[in-house]
Amino acid sequence: MKKLVIFFFVAICLPASGLRPGGPVGLCAETPPGHPYTGPAPRRIISLGQTITERIYLLGADKNLIANTVYCVEPEDARHKEKVGTLLQANIEKIVAMKPDLVIATNLASPRQLRKLRDLGIRVVQFSYPENFEEMCEQFLELGRLLGREKEAEEIIDKTRRDVAAIRMKTAALPKKRVFIQLGVKPLHAVTGESFLNDYIEFAGGINIALRDGHGTYSREKVLKGDPEVIIISTMGSSEGETGRKEKEVWMKYRSIAAVRNRQVYLVNPDKLCSPTPLTFVEGLKEITGMIHPELEIGGAK
Amino acid sequence: MRGARIRRWVIILFVLIAALILVSLMALCTGAAGISPARIPGIIYGGKGTGEYSILFDIRLPRIILGFAIGGALSLAGTILQGIFRNPLVEPYTLGISGGASLGVCLNIVFNWYGVIGVIAYPISGFLGAVMVILFVYGLSMKAGTLKTQGILLTGVMISFISSSLVMLIMALSHSEDLHGIVFWIMGSLDEPDMLLVWVAVIGSLGGLVVSFFFCLDLNALALGEEEAVHLGINVERTKRVLFILASFLTGLSVSVAGIIGFVGLIIPHLIRMFTGTDHRILFISAFLAGASFLILCDTLARTVIQPFELPVGVITGIIGGAVFVYALSRRQVSL
Structure with missing residues (x-):
């Protein structure tokens, strides 16, 4: 009986403890809930x-x-x-x-x-x-x-918009490529149409194969079916490390995917991609554009 | 003999109350803001309206009060349940109550009820989830007018499993922002900004303590076995029913206000029983006071151990509680 009770105790603790860890909490950055403010600029x-x-x-x-x-x-x-x-x-x-x-x-x-x-x-x-x-x-x-600092903000945004428009001009003329951006490994998490990162794909002249897949949990089967011409892996927290490299090796086994045959499977730093300022957005866009359309020689695809 | 016992009880109560006061004062004096204890009397008497006064009375004190209420309630619920089930491994969360509350809160977050009725939706949905589970477990375990304690235990364990699986299902399907809210809530925290809820928790847990006193003699008799208790003239069914509902209420209240804070209800009753023996007349109040001190202490550690981080208090209670529990289990001669 005692053993049974201990077994049950452990059994209860396991799922309960499984509830606690963070998991993939949130992807990236931020909208104001409408706080119009016209006082003096804050100092602290x-x-x-x-x-x-x-x-x-x-x-x-x-x-x-x-x-x-x-x-x-x-x-x-x-x-x-x-x-x-x-x-x-x-x-x-x-x-x-x-x-x-x-x-x-x-x-x-x-x-x-x-x-x-x-x-x-x-x-x-x-x-x-x-x-x-x-x-x-x-x-x-x-x-x-x-x-x-309204003026500074406007200047920065004007420049960002011009830079982005320039890249879009260049990519607009090119044929659209099928792109898959992977955010998480376990579970496999895709950038979908709901995500901010979808703009990178569109501006860079790509079509997101996971465009209409809601919140983003994805399956390898669907990736194979979507047959992307470019795969970009941006695993959270560790693209530089083992996880990203291993994930790339996994993808390289699937010879049926066009991206694998063309050797267009890339790793990118998720910090830069996921939490952009206007400045890093342009840099990130250049990098992604370089990956999707290497012929353009805009950014530095690795 | 009787005089000696009463003297012993008075000493135990005195020590526990002193410990509670000491821990509370310590909690009031420690924190990230680095206010030196020597200045605190000055701040209390003359510092009204200053930032430091606000840190002491608007940030630290509510946490101490809530820690008192939640720690006491969980520990009391654990003592009651271990008494009814005569099983040393039962704790408030064993019966699936916390699982039900978690599920309620997850549904609240996913369906955006908090957007409709405000933040009060969190405790309400948590409490409703807990109540649903209690009714369900209770209904399944009632056979021909008697409450089958073994049945309750097994059903509760299964409900725990089902609800944690459902919570994971919801987490897997939800948007990252919702996910985030769920994780926050599940981690458990004494950081409750709404003073009304804090006072509700205090009144609820103290009320539970008072009600439990009416049943301490019945529970003492029940320790001999259900049949023996019936022969002693105890209305066993009524006792079990009322105490089960009381323990569920205390747990539901705690979980809905503070989220999931484990182990308090499991280890404190055991530790206290080592000092007081199994007489529930002293055990209830001692467990309540010790649980309150323990949680306040853990919360103080949680917010000061790795500054500027604030750890979830469940991490601290889990580590300390788990270690102490394994130690207690390994000492077989101590009757748990």
């Missing part, structure tokens, strides 16, 4: 997301950034700012102690924590993950307005 800002930190630097407002998260490593200077936690779980007490006049969070931040901050009278603005390129530009402009 805390950023709770790496993309937000990067954008603040891009806007030249980093002097007012007093703290960020441990994942804010770009640019170099952001590493030396005070740290208040992670993207998901911030240390509320530390934030309050630093007396910020603006906290900018992504939609990955804990809703309870943000509510607590708001209850304590701290201004909190939340940006959700942009659904497409246009939304990313809008968010950047919004951030510019928020930080009193």
Whole structure:
């Protein structure tokens, strides 16, 4: 009997513990829930997301950034700012102690924590993950307005839009190629039409084979059936490491896929691709375009 | 003999209350903001309106109060259940209550109920999920007017399995943003911004403690065996039914407010039983106080161990609780 009970105890613990680990939490970065603000520019800002930190630097407002998260490593200077936690779980007490006049969070931040901050009278603005390129530009402009750097934001966005338009001009004339961008390995996760990353494929002159596949969990069978001419692997967190390389080896076994025969299976750094600022979006687009249409010689396909 | 026992109980209660006060003060004095303990009296008396006052009373104190309520409720629920089932491995989550609550919250997130009725949807859906499971388990285990304790246990385990599988199914099918909300909630946290919910948890758990007192003698008799208890004139069925519902209510309340925080309800009753013996008259209140201290302590560790990270409190309770439990199991001579 005792054994049976212990067995059951272990059996209960297993699924319960299986519920806890993070899993593929969220893909990338951020929309404002409408916080029109016309007061003086904030002087003590805390950023709770790496993309937000990067954008603040891009806007030249980093002097007012007093703290960020441990994942804010770009640019170099952001590493030396005070740290208040992670993207998901911030240390509320530390934030309050630093007396910020603006906290900018992504939609990955804990809703309870943000509510607590708001209850304590701290201004909190939340940006959700942009659904497409246009939304990313809008968010950047919004951030510019928020930080009193509207002009800088407009200049950057104008340049970004011009760069993107130039690339689109070049790719528009070329035949469309079937593309598959893989985000996760286990489970196999595809970039679909709902994802921000779909814009990379479209702008670079490709057709996403997973365009209409909802939330993105995908199967190898469907990839084989879709027969992509280009496969881009951007596994979360570790494209540089083993996971990405192994995944590439797996794909290379399927000789029936056009991308494998043409040797157009690539690895890309997911950080750059998934959490773009206007600047890195253009770089990422160039890289992807170089992979889909190597003949264009726009970016540096590896 | 009787005087000696009462003296012993008074000492135990005194030690536990002192420990609770000590742990609470420690929790109030430690945190990322680095306010030195020496300055705290000054802040309490003269610092109203300052940021530091706000850190002490709006951030740290609510967590301590909630830790008191949830730790006490889970530990009390564990004591009650181990008493009814006379099984040392039963804990509040064994019966599938937490699984049901998780499922409720997942459905809330996926179907965006919180968008309709606000954040209060989280605790409500969690509680409804827990209640559904309780009714289901209870209904399946009622045979001809008697509650089959072994039946409850097995059904509960299966319900746990089914709900965790359903939660995983929902997670596999949901969008990354929803997924994220689910994971947050499942991790469990005492970081509840709504003071109303905190007070509901306090009143609920203290209420549960009061109700449990009316049944401590019945449970003592039940320890001899159900038949023996009937011969002693105990209404065994009523006792089991009320206590089962009470324990479920306490667990449902805890899970719906704070998410899943494991092991408190399993190990604290065992540890306390080592000191108090199996008399439920002292066991209930001791387990409640010790559970409260334990959770407040774990939460303090969770928010200070790796700054600026804040660990999920379930991580700490799981590690400490699991280690202590294995140790206790290995010491067979201690009656669990």
